[in-house]
Amino acid sequence: METVFLKKGEDRRLRIGHLWVFSNEIDTKRSPLGSFAPGQSVLVADCGGRPLGTGYVNPASLIAVRMVSRKADEVLDASLLHRRLSDALALRERMFRTPFYRLCHGEGDFLPGLVADRHGDHVVCQITTAGMDAHTDELLSVLDSLLHPSSILLDNNVASRDLEGLERFQRVASGDVPEEISVEENGMSYAVPLKNGQKTGWFYDQRVNRAALTPFVQAQQGCSVLDAFCYAGGFGALAAKNGAGKVTFMDASAHALSYAKRNAEQFGTETELLQGDALTLLADLRREGRTFDIVCLDPPAFIKRKKDAKQGLEAYQRVNEIGLDLVRPGGMLMTCSCSHHLEADALRGLVTRAAGKRRRHARLLFQGFQGPDHPIHPAMPETAYLKTFLFHLPE
Known part of the structure; x- marks a missing residue:
């Protein structure tokens, strides 16, 4: 992986767990943003070269890097998606008796750029960043293996994708998505x-x-x-x-x-x-x-x-x-x-x-x-x- 170096003093938020790196926090002389491809996995380091973790980069976005791990050798891939979504699923199953809930809530579940709602046998995903978008196929495979849903809908027709240089669309990723469903709550x-x-x-x-x-x-x-x-x-x-x-x-x-x-x-x-x-x-x-x-x-x-x-x-x-x-x-x-x-x-x-x-x-x-x-x-x-x-x- 290539490295994104931060300016002096810009590592404080990341050290307490924040997952965003803004473009003005990056030392662009050592790591020119234009040299990175949107969605590319990167190692993030402080001004002294000490690793802070890994993330994915988008040079076109104000939020230039979104962190995915505090480990220097762990990147966003099928393995990480499976582990994080398995953890998110286990937590929801402890809280709810029926499968009607938000399965993944982006940064709250340590998967920036991904929202996934589970409506019984049907799943709706919203992918809002270039880094997560690059792993759509792996994501769909993981969801299928964990949930075996009747359908998965990619509802990516959201304005936040414009900021990442991504097209808006809605697409049936698998199964037969119904026009309406029944949601159980309270x-x-x-x-x-x-x-x-x-x-x-x-x-x-x-x-x-x-x-x-x-x-x-x-x-x-x-x-x-x-x-x-x-x-x-x-x-x-x-x-x-x-x-x-x-x-x-x-x-x-x-x-x-x-x-x-x-x-x-x-x-x-x-x-x-x-x-x-x-x-x-x-x-x-x-x-x-x-x-x-x-x-x-x-x-x-x-x-x-x-x-x-x-x-x-x-x-x-x-x-x-x-x-x-x-x-x-x-x-x-x-x-x-x-x-x-x-x-x-x-x-x-x-x-x-x-x-x-x-x-x-x-x-x-x-x-x-x-x-x-x-x-x-x-x-x-x-x-x-x-x-x-x-x-x-x-x-």
Whole structure:
């Protein structure tokens, strides 16, 4: 392997376990980035030549190297993929009784560039880096040997591949991928679109947070629930199962709303579907004087890059202010953010200030983050992306 040398002092993060090397941290005189091929395996060394581990390089990316091992003689290959995925699988099988979970969560499972969700007999993979992309065939072979799935879908139609110089596509890698599947979570079954679903089919990261809402629904049988940015109705359909009287689903996608309706109405619950821009629809509800016993806000990432922070923060503020106005006295507000650039304290502060402006009391009852099948790398705050708060707004 060729060696990537770091500048003096740029090895500190790697020594505590961080897996990214940025292009400006590399001594390009000793290791010119242009001399490496995208996805090439490299040894990473400090300025004194002491090995820090191995990774793969992409000279076209701001994150120039992603580490895969702290050993100098271990590279990304079929053997390493098998070992890491076997470990990830064993951990999930300790946590979940049924095979519905995120099997691999990139850096959290020490395989940068790979996300894999297991939906029963079906697997959806998302490969986002040139280094991982170069090992697609080995990855598919390993998944087949470990899981023997009925199908594997490569859902590589994501914007992050643009940053790596990779084409976007969706391809059936093996088997017969169904149009929709049934996902088991929190004691219920959700109908979910697979080929034309969002992300990798389902948002398992909210499993624990959805469950946290359940006791409050059960305690107020017949309550009204607003599930905004609902996708297939993760929060609202579970509320329906546990006794909600009416659930209002809101999403930009009519396709997603049709699944949310099916998932809730299997329990005989009355549903209302609102399709369009959620911010506009939320404002319309407020103008109409509508209120709900429980309001759930689970928007997409409004802050995808640091330079979007100001505009994104304004969007989060607006959503939460309107959402709070839609909670009737004595009701609940569950608010979420999947932007890792928005810290938990900032999201909590948005709601606190909004309540203060309205002279409403707010109690924080629950604070959550991504589920255990989306492990956080302790040396990488970037991997702790999901924040969820449940507030009670007394009369």
